[in-house]
Amino acid sequence: MSAKRWPRKESQPAVVDGLMRDGTIAGIRDAVLVDRERLVELHDELSDLGRYRRFFHVGHLDAVRFVDDLLPRLGRGEAIAKVAVVDGRVVALASCTRTETGGEAELALVVADRFAENGLATLLLEHLAVAATEAEVTEFVSYLLADNAPAFDVMRDSGFELTAVPHQDTVEVRFPVRLTERVLEAMIEREQEADAASLGAVLRPRSVAVIGAGRRDENPGHQVVRNLRRAGFTGTVHPINPHCDYLLGLRCHRSILEVAPVDLAVIAVPAAEVLEVVRECARAGVRDLVILSSGFAEAGADGRRLQDEILTVARRAGMRVVGPNCLGIANTDPEVRLDATFSPMTVGRGRVAMMVQSGAVGIAALQRADDLGLGVSSFISAGNKADISGNDLLMYAAEDDATDVVALYLESFGNPRKFSRLARRLAVRKPIVALVGGSSRTGRRAAVDHTASAVTSSAAVEALFEQCGVIGVDGLEQMLQTTSVLANQPLPGGRRVGIVSNAGGAGVLAADACEGAGLRLTALSEETTARIREIVPDASSVQMPIDLGSGIGWEAYAEVVSTIARSGEVDMLIALRTPLPALSYAALARALRTALRTVPGEASPPVTTVAVMLDPHGPGRPISAGEHHVPVFAFPEEAARALGPIVGYAEWRAQPRRPAAEAASGSREVARDVVVRALRTAPEGCRLAAPDVRQLLAAYGIGVLPSVLADGAEEAVDAAEWLGYPVVVKLADPEVAHRTDVGGVRTGLGNPDEVRVAAHEVLRVPGEHAGLLVQRQVSAGVELIAGVVQDPVFGPLVMVGYGGAYTELIGDRSFRLTPLNRADAAAALAELRTAPLLAGYRGAPPADAGAVEHLLVTLGRLADDFPEIAEIDLDPVIVHERGVSVVDAKVRLHPAPPATASDLRSLRPPVGPSAGT
Numbered sequence: 001m002s003a004k005r006w007p008r009k010e011s012q013p014a015v016v017d018g019l020m021r022d023g024t025i026a027g028i029r030d031a032v033l034v035d036r037e038r039l040v041e042l043h044d045e046l047s048d049l050g051r052y053r054r055f056f057h058v059g060h061l062d063a064v065r066f067v068d069d070l071l072p073r074l075g076r077g078e079a080i081a082k083v084a085v086v087d088g089r090v091v092a093l094a095s096c097t098r099t100e101t102g103g104e105a106e107l108a109l110v111v112a113d114r115f116a117e118n119g120l121a122t123l124l125l126e127h128l129a130v131a132a133t134e135a136e137v138t139e140f141v142s143y144l145l146a147d148n149a150p151a152f153d154v155m156r157d158s159g160f161e162l163t164a165v166p167h168q169d170t171v172e173v174r175f176p177v178r179l180t181e182r183v184l185e186a187m188i189e190r191e192q193e194a195d196a197a198s199l200g201a202v203l204r205p206r207s208v209a210v211i212g213a214g215r216r217d218e219n220p221g222h223q224v225v226r227n228l229r230r231a232g233f234t235g236t237v238h239p240i241n242p243h244c245d246y247l248l249g250l251r252c253h254r255s256i257l258e259v260a261p262v263d264l265a266v267i268a269v270p271a272a273e274v275l276e277v278v279r280e281c282a283r284a285g286v287r288d289l290v291i292l293s294s295g296f297a298e299a300g301a302d303g304r305r306l307q308d309e310i311l312t313v314a315r316r317a318g319m320r321v322v323g324p325n326c327l328g329i330a331n332t333d334p335e336v337r338l339d340a341t342f343s344p345m346t347v348g349r350g351r352v353a354m355m356v357q358s359g360a361v362g363i364a365a366l367q368r369a370d371d372l373g374l375g376v377s378s379f380i381s382a383g384n385k386a387d388i389s390g391n392d393l394l395m396y397a398a399e400d401d402a403t404d405v406v407a408l409y410l411e412s413f414g415n416p417r418k419f420s421r422l423a424r425r426l427a428v429r430k431p432i433v434a435l436v437g438g439s440s441r442t443g444r445r446a447a448v449d450h451t452a453s454a455v456t457s458s459a460a461v462e463a464l465f466e467q468c469g470v471i472g473v474d475g476l477e478q479m480l481q482t483t484s485v486l487a488n489q490p491l492p493g494g495r496r497v498g499i500v501s502n503a504g505g506a507g508v509l510a511a512d513a514c515e516g517a518g519l520r521l522t523a524l525s526e527e528t529t530a531r532i533r534e535i536v537p538d539a540s541s542v543q544m545p546i547d548l549g550s551g552i553g554w555e556a557y558a559e560v561v562s563t564i565a566r567s568g569e570v571d572m573l574i575a576l577r578t579p580l581p582a583l584s585y586a587a588l589a590r591a592l593r594t595a596l597r598t599v600p601g602e603a604s605p606p607v608t609t610v611a612v613m614l615d616p617h618g619p620g621r622p623i624s625a626g627e628h629h630v631p632v633f634a635f636p637e638e639a640a641r642a643l644g645p646i647v648g649y650a651e652w653r654a655q656p657r658r659p660a661a662e663a664a665s666g667s668r669e670v671a672r673d674v675v676v677r678a679l680r681t682a683p684e685g686c687r688l689a690a691p692d693v694r695q696l697l698a699a700y701g702i703g704v705l706p707s708v709l710a711d712g713a714e715e716a717v718d719a720a721e722w723l724g725y726p727v728v729v730k731l732a733d734p735e736v737a738h739r740t741d742v743g744g745v746r747t748g749l750g751n752p753d754e755v756r757v758a759a760h761e762v763l764r765v766p767g768e769h770a771g772l773l774v775q776r777q778v779s780a781g782v783e784l785i786a787g788v789v790q791d792p793v794f795g796p797l798v799m800v801g802y803g804g805a806y807t808e809l810i811g812d813r814s815f816r817l818t819p820l821n822r823a824d825a826a827a828a829l830a831e832l833r834t835a836p837l838l839a840g841y842r843g844a845p846p847a848d849a850g851a852v853e854h855l856l857v858t859l860g861r862l863a864d865d866f867p868e869i870a871e872i873d874l875d876p877v878i879v880h881e882r883g884v885s886v887v888d889a890k891v892r893l894h895p896a897p898p899a900t901a902s903d904l905r906s907l908r909p910p911v912g913p914s915a916g917t
Contacts, residue, residue, distance in 0.1 A: 015085070016127070017315050017907040021119035021190070023197030024086075025318045025907070028127050031074060031081035031093065038090040039067045039083075047113050053148045054110055056170075066108075070095055080105075080135060082128045084120050087318075091115050094124035096132055096140060103138030109154065119190060121154040123905060126187055129160075129177045130904055142173045159186030181819070184903055188421050191905045196399035199392050202288045202320055203331040203378055205263035206235040208340060209256055209286070211277055212268035212293075213239040213247055220292050221268035223342035224328060225250065230346070231330075231339035238262065260284035266328065266340050271295030271306065274324070278310050282317035289314060290340060291324035297384045298325055308910035311386045315907070326383030327359035332376060333402060341381065350375020351404040352487050353397045355390055357382050357411045358437070365409065365476060372631070373621030374484045377402040387908055389414050394422040397430060407483045408434040409476070414908055416460075416794045420468050420817060427469035428657065431486045431649055434470050435479040436461050460794040463815040466831075467824050469652040471645045481633065481642040485610060488622050488629040491650040492608040496522040497643070498570035499545035500561055502552050503578035506614055507545030510576055510636035517644030519572070521545070528567045535559045550580050554587035554594075561595035565607045572608040572647075574639055575630070579615055588613075589623045596626040608646070610639045658821045668865055670699035675868050678893055685870065685894035693891045700862045702855065702874075704889045710772040713759035717752045719774035726750045726777040729758045731765065740805055742766075747777060775887065782837045782847045782879040785813075786855060788863040788872040790894075796863035798825075798856050802834040803876040810834070820860030825853035838879065847879040855884060870894040 013030040020026055031039070043063030046054065055062040073079035081095035091112040096105035107128075111121050132140070140160075144151050146169055155162055159182045160175035179187075208228060213221035221239070225248050228237050239247040242254040253259050257280060265286045267277055271293050281289060296307035307324060314321050322329055328341030332349035339347050345366040354369075354376050356362040362381040369376065377400065382389055390408050397403045406426070413419055423432055436458075465472040471486075473479045497519040501507035511521055521544040524532075529542040536556050540547035548560060557575075565573055577588045588611065596609060611623060611632045622629035633639040674696045678688055688696065694704050708719035709732055720727040731744035739745045744765050746758035759772055783803035788796050798820055801813030814831040816824045829835055829849055840846040855877070863869050871892040878885040 015315075016904070016909065018084075018123050018127075018905050019191070019194035019198050019907065020115070020123070021117075021194050021197070023194055023199075023201055024118075025198075025315060025320075026091070026120060026123065027085040027315070028082055028124065028906070029085065030131075031071075031083045031095070033071050033075055035083060035090060036067055036071055039071075039093060040064055042090050042093060042112060043067070043110060045112060046110070050110075050113055050116075053145055053151065054108075056145060070097070073097055080128065080131050082124050082131065084111075084115075084124055086115070092120040092124050094121070094128040096128060096137065098137070099141070103136060104141055105132060105137045105139070107140040107142040109142075109151065116150065119194065122158050122190060125154065125158055126179075126183075126905055129179065129183075132177050133179070137177055139174055139176055144171050144173060145169060146171050157186065157190075159183035179903055184421065187903065187905055188418075188425060192395040192398055192422070192425070194905075195392055195395035198320055199388065199396040200400075202264065202290075202322065202388070203329060203338065203380075203396075204333070204336050205288070205338065207238065207259075207262045207264070208233065208235060208338075209238040209240050209253075209259055209262045209265045210268065210340075211240040211256060211265055211281075213241050213244075213252070215244055215247065219268070220342040221266070222247065223344075224266050224268065224292075224340055227339040227341055227343070232337045233339070234335060234337055235263070256280050256284045256286065261286070263287045264290065264340070266290045266292065267324075268292045268342075271299075271303070271324075275306060275310050275313070278313050278319075281319065282313055286317075286319060288320045288322075290322040290326070290329055291383075291386075292326060292328060292342065293323075294325040296324045297386070307384060307386050311910045314387070321387035322380060323383040324386060325359070327356075327362040327381030329381070330376070330379040332378070341379070345370055347379055348373075348375040350377060350487065351402060352376045352407055352483055353378045353393060353400065353403040353405070354407045355380045355382055355393045356409040357385065358409065359383065361409050361437075361476065365407075365480065368476070368480050371620050372480055372484050373629075374480060374487060385412070385414060385908070386910075389908060391415060391418055391422055394419070394426050394432070398422075398426045404430060405483055405486045406430060406432045407479060408432065409437065409479065410434060411437045413461075413464075413793060416464060416817070417903065420464060423468035423470050427649070428653060431491075431646075432468075432470045433473060433479055433483045433486065434465065435473050435476060457791065459815050460791045460797060460817070463797060463817050464794065466827060467816060467820075469649055471649045473645065477638070478641050481631070481638055482645060484622065484631045485608070485642050485646060488631050489608045489610070490606055490628065491653070492571040492643070492647055493606060493650070494571040495520045495647050496570050497544075497572040497574065498522055498524075498564050499574045499576060500548065500557070500564065501545055501576035501578065502548055502550055502557070502580060502583050503576075504540055504545075504547040506576050506578045506612075506636065507541075507547050510574055510612065510640070511545045513637045513640035514574070514643075517640040519640065519643060519647065522570050524564070524567070524569055528563060528569060531563050532560055535563070545576075550578075551582050553582055554591040557583060557588070558591035558594040561591065565595060565609070570607060572610075572643055574610055574612055574636065574643075576612040576636060577614065579613070585613060585615075592623050592625045592630050596628070596630070598626050608643070610643065612636050612639050655823055658823055667699045667701075671696050671862065671866060674699070675866055675893060679868060679895065682893075683895060685892065688891040688893065693889050696891060697862075697886075697889060700858050702858055702862075702886060702889075704886045705775050705778065707773045707775045710759070710774055712763070712772075713756045716759040716772050716774050717755050720749065720752065720755045723774060723776040727755065728775045728777050729755060729762055730773050730775075731762060732771045732773045749777075778878055778885045778887070779880060780878070781881075781885075784852065784877045784879060785873075785875040786852075786859060786877050787874055788859055788869060790863075790867075790870050790896075795867070796860070796869070798828070798860045798863065800825075800828050800832070800852065800856055802832060802837075807875075816856070816860070818860040818864040820857050822853055822857055825856040825860075828856060829853065845881050848882055848884065849879075851882075851884045852877070852879055855886075867896040868893050870896075 015027040015029045079097040083090045084092035093110050095108045098105045163174045165172040210221050210224050213225050238259040239252045241252045244252040265281050297304040330347040331338040343363050397406045497514050499510045532542040536548050616634045622631050710716040710719050727749050729746045730739050749755050785803040786800045796818045797815045812833045814828040816828045838847045838849045873890040874886050876887050
């Protein structure tokens with residue numbers, strides 16, 4: 001046995017809840033000494049085949065020997081073991097015991113027969129791998145019978161890279177423990193399947209109990225019962241109220257225990273009564289909960305503790321929770337017709353899955369969606385998001401054939417890293433439109449008061465959305481209008497927009513709005529303009545924006561629209577109507593139906609089409625035209641604001657998907673040594689010394705220009721002679737952020753005398769100095785800054801920006817979240833206002849943008865691998881025609897938990913410790 005030991009675990013281990021394949025909850029925790037009888041029982045209850053595959057023969061004493069050998073090893077810190085608990089019983093075990101060989105540990109897995117096909121083995125293996133990685137295990141080894149296909153499937157399906165060596169009737173299987181991109185993708189895929197099943201059960205109940213349904217119309221429970229009946233819910237409804245015999249024609253019950261079992265309980269009682277009601281629901285076998293009541297985390301520390309206790313009780317009973325402090329949920333599937341909200345608005349059927357964090361915003365969104373003719377497939381008001389969140393909806397929508405678009409109003413991100421992975425997967429097939437409340441300082445304070453949200457910087461949210469293909473919007477109206485276009489029209493194939501109007505001024509306004517939204521007015525060919533002249537000889541303008549004149553009728557308008565839509569010269573079309581007698585609303589609708597109709601033998605024109613009525617009080621519902629519906633806007637600015645972000649999304653979706661690169665294991669080991677050594681000396685965090693900075697960055701292939709520390713002018717001359725002229729002399733003090741600001745830099749020094757003079761000048765700068773740094777001066781190029789900063793919610797952000805003395809004044813910077821791929825890095829560079837400098841500005845040769853992209857990807861990988869890195873500052877980075885030069889680098893470390901924890905498949909935990917099981 002190796003002398004190395006793992007940390008001992010606490011006697012009351014925390015429980016992490018995860019979902020099995022069918023969507024039911026299993027508690028994952030460390031195995032402890034008092035589990036002996038339950039672990040022996042787990043093995044004893046295996047079938048003969050299960051025991052044979054586990055121990056290579058059928059026998060009952062092997063289980064006792066194995067457990068009695070494992071548990072003392074846990075106590076001595078020589079092994080790690082995770083168990084899965086369902087209904088208070090240990091139903092699965094994953095363990096690893098360190099061998100004599102370096103970072104190797106022997107893996108063992110066992111799952112109760114009745115859960116063998118429910119994904120528990122992979123779930124436990126993931127949690128064990130993370131714990132083993134933290135304990136510096138690098139490789140698992142397992143010995144299997146050659147015909148044990150289920151065990152092979154578990155390891156292979158987990159995404160780990162297996163190496164198998166046959167030995168007569170057994171096979172030795174090895175794999176590295178690290179959670180690579182391949183492993184993480186496999187985890188997300190399994191989580192998506194399980195979470196979709198779990199949320200699907202919430203949204204498709206066969207029976208609903210409404211606890212706290214009162215007689216008064218304004219009572220939320222009363223309104224839920226009313227909405228369930230109004231929607232025609234296909235299951236049974238049970239009002240629960242001990243003080244009422246009948247409600248809205250339904251018999252009331254005194255307690256949930258009278259009608260158990262029930263699939264869904266909607267709780268609308270005062271906050272102080274909710275915990276006891278949830279306990280009753282647990283005893284009654286209720287499957288899931290919606291808690292409308294307020295007065296929890298949003299109300300302060302006491303409310304948060306109560307919310308945590310409620311969630312813990314629900315989890316131990318296997319119940320998912322929507323809310324608390326929410327509006328409710330809805331599912332418009334005709335087979336369900338669930339409206340378990342207290343909204344005064346009817347939830348209309350459509351193909352948009354919508355989640356809002358605020359109940360009031362939910363009511364407004366449903367009302368405006370009804371005005372716009374925008375229906376939903378499912379609706380969730382998440383409230384405080386104690387359990388079910390936006391991530392759950394993304395996973396559900398990915399598996400839901402009834403959903404084409406996802407719309408989110410969020411006030412917080414519980415796990416931004418997971419949101420990023422889920423959104424990337426979903427957005428390549430289905431668009432996601434998101435509005436984030438709390439981006440301003442006042443908004444952040446209000447969001448915390450409202451839903452106890454942890455909102456963060458707008459830069460981080462922007463970076464997240466850019467990378468994931470999420471369509472970020474600036475207001476509720478834009479969210480719904482953009483969603484309406486996506487739900488009703490095909491995606492545009494480019495940025496070319498055409499405008500057809502019956503008045504010149506309106507067309508000009510539309511053109512201005514489109515340009516402001518990043519759209520490009522198309523230039524029609526001579527053939528197309530000639531055809532328009534044939535249709536409307538007296539048209540005021542046949543180039544964009546087209547003005548057909550105030551007397552245009554619907555037939556000619558339709559023919560012009562059809563000509564442009566089928567020309568292949570536009571990607572989007574805005575059909576604009578000024579309220580004039582010759583073209584009524586009905587006439588425009590008829591024109592669009594005619595122009596965009598499906599012609600036999602011809603594909604429908606692949607043009608994203610919207611209508612503008614210039615009438616704020618006119619009809620707003622989409623116009624049925626061809627295979628699609630045409631959304632209707634009141635003003636051209638609204639149409640442009642909806643189309644602009646959709647074009648950006650279409651371009652993102654058309655990009656090839658490239659996974660983030662992995663660092664070589666040797667590189668990680670070298671960098672790990674630097675980080676561990678520094679934090680051992682300064683556990684509260686520190687700035688790395690220059691040699692350590694160089695070693696850390698060099699491990700990942702980032703070279704910093706050589707520099708020599710000099711104690712005075714003569715040493716500076718010696719250093720310059722060694723480095724070769726020309727050189728730069730600057731202050732060596734790492735605490736001086738900008739040496740040029742204090743006169744601490746001299747450049748272009750070409751001989752010893754110039755170096756001596758410069759050294760004396762720099763040393764006369766006021767303050768205490770740690771000497772001088774001498775560097776060889778590199779050739780000129782484009783000056784940038786690059787680095788990493790840790791966001792408290794989103795984790796590491798990679799930054800790139802314009803460098804030089806005026807970097808703060810210009811403020812031209814772009815951010816991306818890790819993990820970063822090459823396309824992300826290229827997009828970050830392209831966002832800079834000063835990006836044209838890299839392409840060669842005013843005759844200058846183009847700079848090596850590819851080298852900058854590689855640098856940014858590498859910085860992201862380093863920050864992702866080491867969350868202890870609080871900050872990296874590369875300033876300046878000189879970009880040459882070939883390659884880059886990192887002139888100066890600073891790195892600051894801080895204590896941090898391992899990054900892998902946020903990647904684990906787990907449900908949102910209570911804020912406080914979870915109750916042991």
